[in-house]
Every structure is written in C-alpha cells, then in structure tokens.
Amino acid sequence: MHGIKRDVANKVKAGEFKNRIFIGLFLSASAKPRALARG
Numbered sequence: 001m002h003g004i005k006r007d008v009a010n011k012v013k014a015g016e017f018k019n020r021i022f023i024g025l026f027l028s029a030s031a032k033p034r035a036l037a038r039g
Helices: 002-038
Strands: none
Touching: none
C-alpha cells in the first residue's frame, strides 16, 4: 500500500515537472512575438 502512494507521488512530481517545462516553453514562445513586435 505504501509503495502505491510513493508511485503516485512520483507520477505527480513528474507531471508537475513536465507542466513547468511546457509552461516555460509556452511563455518563451509567446514572449518572442511581443519582443519582435516592439522592434
């Protein structure tokens, strides 16, 4: 039972890490057009 909880916790951590990478890429991608628009 304890092992299952640990597995779920690891999956949640991995999911948060992927979400952070995705959000970081999304923010940098949306920041580039703004920087180009400013010129």
